[in-house]
Amino acid sequence: MVGRLSTYEGPAEEVDRVRDGFERLTDELRTMNGFEDAYLLVDRDSGEAMTLTIWDNEAAAESSADRAKEMREEVASAAQAGIKSVRNYEIALRVPRLTDS
Numbered sequence: 001m002v003g004r005l006s007t008y009e010g011p012a013e014e015v016d017r018v019r020d021g022f023e024r025l026t027d028e029l030r031t032m033n034g035f036e037d038a039y040l041l042v043d044r045d046s047g048e049a050m051t052l053t054i055w056d057n058e059a060a061a062e063s064s065a066d067r068a069k070e071m072r073e074e075v076a077s078a079a080q081a082g083i084k085s086v087r088n089y090e091i092a093l094r095v096p097r098l099t100d101s
Contacts, residue, residue: 002061003037004053006072010081012047013064020076024052029053032067034060049081054091061088 008018029035034056034101041050053068072078076083078098 001094002055002058003007003089003091004055004061004068004086005089006086007053007077007084008049008072008081009084010043010047010049010078010079014079014081015042015044015047015049017079018042018049018075018081021078023073025071029071031040032060032064034063047081053079058088 008020019040019042022038026038029038036054036056038054039052041052043049051072053064055064072083074088075081
């Protein structure tokens with residue numbers, strides 16, 4: 001699996017716009033080939049945010065790259081935020097929570 005971590009920086013008072021923009025795109029994101037999961041992390045005090053999207057493999061992450069770039073730009077623009085970085089990482093270990101027996 002591959003994780004794409006994108007970081008954003010903008011006005012703290014606009015952080016909910018990042019959330020709203022990301023939420024508007026979730027239906028499309030769910031239909032992308034190889035998509036597994038996504039997370040949005042925000043720091044309401046600083047205005048920083050991160051998105052982490054999880055993909056089946058490197059090919060799936062790469063095939064989504066162009067549209068993902070457009071999506072990031074949409075979200076950032078709506079929230080007056082800048083995109084600080086975008087990087088792909090191999091997910092070397094996953095620790096799921098224990099299920100109740």
